[in-house]
Amino acid sequence: MTTDRPHTRDAHPGSDAAWREELVLALRARDVDGARIGEVLAEVDEHCRASGEDAAEAFGDPAAYAAARTVDELDPSDRSPRRSPSVRQAVAHLPSLLGLLLVVACAGRTTVPVTVGWLLAAALYPVAATLVVHVVLDAALTGRSRRGLVVAWALLTATSVAALAAVLLLPGVLVTLPRTVALVGGGTLLVAGALVATRSAVRSPDADVVSRPWDDPADVRRRNVRAGVLAAWLLPAMAVVGYAGLTALDAALPG
C-alpha cells in the first residue's frame, strides 16, 4: 500500500540524538515510566525511518510533543508520584556520603580532624543534588533543558563554594580520628550503604531503564538490576578514586 521513503536520518544524527534526549527528559519530568518512554521513542524512530524526515521536522518541539503524548493519555489520578529524588531520599544517603568524606580526608594524613564545618559541608551536597535534579527536570518540562543545565552547574558551584566556606569558617574540631579509624569507619559506612542498596536493587529493581516494546522482559529486569547495582557502588568508587588521587597529589607536592 505505501512505499516508505528512504530515511535521511543518518544525515542528521547529532540533531536527532539531541532531540531524543530532550524528549526523554521531558517525558521523565512528566513521570512517564521507562517502558512507555521506550515506546514513544520507538514510534518516533519508526516514523522517521519510513518518512525520511528528521525528528524535529516530523514531531516538532520535543517538550510540546511530550506534553501532547501525556495530557490525554494519563488521568491525573493515575500519575505516579514524581520519580525524581526527594530531599528525604537524598538524606538517606548521608551515612555513605560521610563515609566517602572520611576516606578521602585520610589521604596524606595521619589523623583526621572532624570539624563542624566539615559536617555541614557533607550535609549540603545531598540537598544540592536533589535541587539539581528538580531544576533539570522542571526545565525539561518547558523545553529549556540547556538553561536547566546551566542553572544546575551554577547550583553545584555555589554549593561547593558554600561547603568550602563552611570548612574554613567553622574549624572547630569535634573529634580527631586516627587515620586507621577514619579509614575503617568510612569504608564500613560506604560498604554497608552499598550492600543495602545492592540488596534492594536485586530484590525490587526500581531503576526504570528505558526499554523498547520488543525487548525481552527478563533482559529489561537484568538491566534495571545492573543500573541499580552500579548506582549503589558509585560512592565507594568515588572514595577509591578520591583517596588515590589525593594521595598521589600529596606525594607529588614538595614538602
Added chain:
Amino acid sequence: MTTNPWPGEWMRGVLDLCVLAVLAEGRTYGYAVAARLDELGLGTIKGGTLYPLLARLEEAGHVTTHWEAGDGGPGRKYFALTAAGRAALAARADAWRTFAALTTTITSAATAPPAVDAAVDAAVDAAAEPATGAPAGRPPNPQEPR
C-alpha cells in the same frame, strides 16, 4: 511533498474520523496512515499530530496496537480498528454527512444569486430580442419559415 490545503480548524474537527476511516481499510502502521490521508487529499499530517491522535483512539478503545519486531532490529507498531471503533466510525460518519449537508445548504443559500435579480436578467434578455423572433445574437436562417 504536499502541505496543508485545508484550514487547521477544519482538520482538527475531522482528522480522527478520517483516521478511523483509513484504519477501516485494514490494519496498518503510523506512517502508512499519514501517507494514505495525503493520497486522499487531506494534505501532510505530521507525526506530532498523528501519534497523539492514535494514542487517544487507543485509549478510547477504538484501536488496538501490536508491535512486530523487525529482523534483528527495530520493530513496527501496527494499528487495527476494534468493533467499538467501527461503530464509532459509522455513527460519526453518518453525523458528519448530515452536518456537511447542512453546511452546504446554508452556504449555498448565502452565495447563490437572489431570485429578483434573476427575474430582472430574464426581462432584459427578452427586451433585447430582435423583431424576427430569433433569439438575440443569432442571425436569421434563410431556410426557416417566417
